[in-house]
Every structure is written in structure tokens, then in C-alpha cells.
Amino acid sequence: MGLFDYFHANRKSADVAKERLSILIARDHFHRHQPSFLPALQNELLEVIKKYVDIDQDDVTVSLDREEDCEILELNIALPEKRHNKEA
Amino acid sequence: MGLFDYFHANRKSADVAKERLSILIARDHFHRHQPSFLPALQNELLEVIKKYVDIDQDDVTVSLDREEDCEILELNIALPEKRHNKEA
Numbered sequence: 027m028g029l030f031d032y033f034h035a036n037r038k039s040a041d042v043a044k045e046r047l048s049i050l051i052a053r054d055h056f057h058r059h060q061p062s063f064l065p066a067l068q069n070e071l072l073e074v075i076k077k078y079v080d081i082d083q084d085d086v087t088v089s090l091d092r093e094e095d096c097e098i099l100e101l102n103i104a105l106p107e108k109r110h111n112k113e114a
Numbered sequence: 115m116g117l118f119d120y121f122h123a124n125r126k127s128a129d130v131a132k133e134r135l136s137i138l139i140a141r142d143h144f145h146r147h148q149p150s151f152l153p154a155l156q157n158e159l160l161e162v163i164k165k166y167v168d169i170d171q172d173d174v175t176v177s178l179d180r181e182e183d184c185e186i187l188e189l190n191i192a193l194p195e196k197r198h199n200k201e202a
Contacts, residue, residue: 050138063166070165074158078151 047075047103054096064090064099071101079105135163135191142184152178152187159189167193 049071051064068088075081085104090097137159139152156176163169173192178185 045141045143048138048140048142050136052136053133054136055133067162067166070162071159074155074162077158078155 045105047079047101047105049099049101049103051099052096053098062092062097064097068099068101075103081105132195133193135167135189135193137187137189137191139187140184141186150180150185152185156187156189163191169193 051067051071053062053064068090072081072086081103085106087102089100139155139159141150141152156178160169160174169191173194175190177188
């Protein structure tokens with residue numbers, strides 16, 4: 027089962043009331059001497075998302091895990107229940 | 115097992131030679147009448163990533179799946195083997 031299928035299957039068991047955005051970015055097989063750009067990317071990504079939906083910084087949870095040759099950045103954003111889509 | 119753990123476990127079985135970025139964005143429990151911003155977000159996200167690494171459009175695969183109240187956008191980017199980190 028691929029990541030897509032896993033994600034798709036597991037969303038059924040998640041909180042059914044709240045709209046949310048889940049973002050996962052994995053950088054795989056990079057060299058240890060290379061600097062990480064994921065923390066900077068995280069901030070830029072949030073700025074881009076704010077163009078489309080209203081998000082409160084308190085409703086954003088971030089985790090960054092690093093190992094020898096892999097980094098995984100995960101962001102979870104709970105969206106406000108009132109009208110929040112700036113495109114609507 | 116959470117999404118993070120799944121991703122972390124499964125990367126071990128992936129192609130071990132190639133550096134890559136995998137990005138998954140899920141928008142959950144949104145209302146059908148709301149327009150989708152994920153295709154626009156996808157383009158902006160790629161522009162942001164290009165600030166940090168050289169990527170070739172041919173090395174980017176994208177899938178977007180929509181159901182009644184969920185959208186999942188997945189991007190996989192194979193990074194070139196030569197020096198590609200613009201921060202280095």
C-alpha cells in the first residue's frame with residue numbers, strides 16, 4: 027500500500043467534524059553535509075497557504091524529524107469553522 | 115500507526131539511490147461548494163521549492179484525488195544527482 031492509499035484510508039478514522047490541512051514533506055537520501063531547507067520551506071509554505079485560507083498560528087502543529095539521510099516535515103493545520111476560504 | 119510513522123517506515127524500502135522530495139497535502143472535511151485551491155497551491159509550492167533545489171519539470175509527478183469531502187494532492191520530485199542544493 028502506497029502513501030497515498032494509506033492516507034486515504036486513514037482519514038476516515040480522523041476527526042470527522044473539523045476541516046483541516048495535513049502536509050507531509052519528505053526529503054530522502056540526501057547527503058549529511060547538505061544544509062536543510064525544510065524549516066525555511068515550512069515558513070514559505072505557510073505564507074502561501076495563508077493566501078487561500080485564514081489560518082491561526084495557534085492551530086498549526088509542526089514536527090520535523092531528521093535521521094542520517096532523511097528528513098520528514100509534517101504540518102497539521104486546523105481550519106476555522108467559520109467562512110475561511112478566501113476564494114469563495 | 116500514524117502517517118508520520120508509516121512514511122518513516124516505508125522510506126526504507128524505496129529506491130535507495132535517488133534523492134527525492136515527496137509532498138502530500140490533504141484537505142479534509144471541506145464543503146463541496148468550496149472551490150479547490152490545491153491546484154494553485156501546487157504551482158506555488160513548486161515555485162518555492164525551486165528557490166532551494168534545481169528541479170526539472172519532467173522529474174515531477176503529480177496526482178490529485180477528489181472525493182465528496184476530501185482532496186489529496188501528491189507530488190513526487192526526483193532531484194538531479196549532481197550538485198543541486200542552492201544553499202550549499
